[in-house]
Amino acid sequence: MADILGAEVDEEGFLVDLSDWTKEIAEQMAKDDDVDLSDEHWDVINFLRDYFEEYQIAPAVRVLTKAIAKRMGKDKGNSKYLYTLFPYGPGKQGCRFAGLPKPTGCI
């Protein structure tokens, strides 16, 4: 098994133990993906983590875009914008940086 800063990750790079998450791990994951974490990235990551803490699942795309629209303005409340932040997808890349499990299903 591979690890990031000592924390074990699965074959797709998601944390095995979600409680291992630190900001430094998120930064390292982003660096490995050639992404510079901006304030907007952190806003999304923090929202993902808060939502997960309450519901034990990542938010639906529409729930996430609505929340982002409220925080950052309507023009940014869409999945196109989220893809500019997370080129591999807000669900898969965003969740990974935020230390959430990978969403599964027909998605």
Place this chain on the structure above:
Amino acid sequence: MAKEFDIPVLPTYLEIPELKEGIMDGEGPFKSVQEFQNPLGFPGKKVDNWQQVAIDKIGELKSKYRSVQVFLDSCVKCGACTDKCHYFLGSSDPKNMPVARQDLFRSVYRRHFTFAGKYFPKLVGAKELDDDMLDDWYNYFHQCSQCRRCSVFCPYGIDTAEISMAAREVLDAVGIGQKYCNQILGKALTIGNNLGLPEPALRDTLLDLEEEIEEETGGVAVKYPLDQKGAEILLITPSADFFAEPHIDGLIGYGKVFHQDGVSWTLSSYASEGANFGMFIGSYDVMRKAALRIRKAALDLEVSRVMVGECGHAWRVAYSFWNTLSGVGAGATDEFAQKLQDQLDHRYPQPQHIIEYTHDLIQRGKLAFDKSANDDRTVTFHDSCNVARATNMGGIPDGQFILPRDVIKAVCNNYVDMERSTIKEVTFCCGGGGGLLTDDLMEIRVKGAVPRMQALKVVEKDNGVNTLAAICAICKSQFSKVLPKFDFDPYMIVSVHQLVSEAIIMDKPQTDTDDVTSVETSET
């Protein structure tokens, strides 16, 4: 990380590719682990006496499913299937020819279960199930989306999907499962859906959606009832409809149609999944367990109709198997199945597809549309494999092709079909079906999409098509991912009910829902 590969260049015409042996060799998708295997009743890792277990399992399957034995015995190697598989056409790997895929299984079957294979194996192509063969099984039976296009062309009607399901069942029996399918099944059987979306998250997601629609429509209160006891219709839809784009716009469409009809309906938090991956892994037991959650929800909620949303293989399982699996329809004989059969209103099809329902309302003039709302679109329809080749709609011949197109044409002015040899009963798979919709299989997903993408490119050029509509959650997700690889707009893929949603005129007065009561206890 996934291995690098070249994105294929779309040909002007679909041609049989020059063979590239071994191009898709590999280790296959990520393997499942004990945590996901054991709850489904499979060993957590490759068992020590795996060869014996595998042969025993093949023996069991050939007796249990006569079809499997007939398919294994009857191939005459005529070659009709060889160029019909999208994965072969897209990858050029000869092991992706349907007959070659079947032969991975057939050669082992011959060695152990036929006289000639036992005594003269080399003469009849019989082979031992060794480690290499097992690896090939895992790799190449996860390069089959069980779409059954090849079986349409087979003069003997050999169904490769069934052989592929049997192979995956044997693999699970020896402890080699696929992570994607088996992890998802664990969630479906414990939480109630493939995403693992618990009830509070589902409830809040639906509330959010109600708010959004009210805003968008200027005050129409379209509701998404959850666990409403006594509702008329229980809607079983893929959980991707709650979670992903473009799926959710289809869910908005369903809600608007229910609202305009004024019917009472509900979703279930216990059975919040239409997709049944039990079929993909070939396990009747697991498939039945998933189906029984739906039966329990239908009985508990006392609904009189069960309806299925836009999900390809859900409709196959519902249409073809629910009757004997769970008693939605007729045929199952156990007590609870009979209870459900008595409870359901047989003036309606049981189960009914959401397309059948909307189509019926359109026929009866119950819905009004402003078709110009879709005038920026020229639409084509992708027939999803399971709907096209394993089901029907509307009880009329070819209804599964006619009804979705009728619905689209009722809400859009501009519609064209793709080339005839790529649609309807000979439709090409999206490339992501059958449990292959996972990032670790991206190479085969992209290559397998080539035939569909080629047909789409033609209508884009010739007819200005800018919208691809589908009625399957897997197709929608797969297209969102692969369209941009072939220079299409990833947002051109939509649900059929998204088109309905955009054109429907919401003129119905707010309905009274006093006759239904919530089974939910109030929040404490």
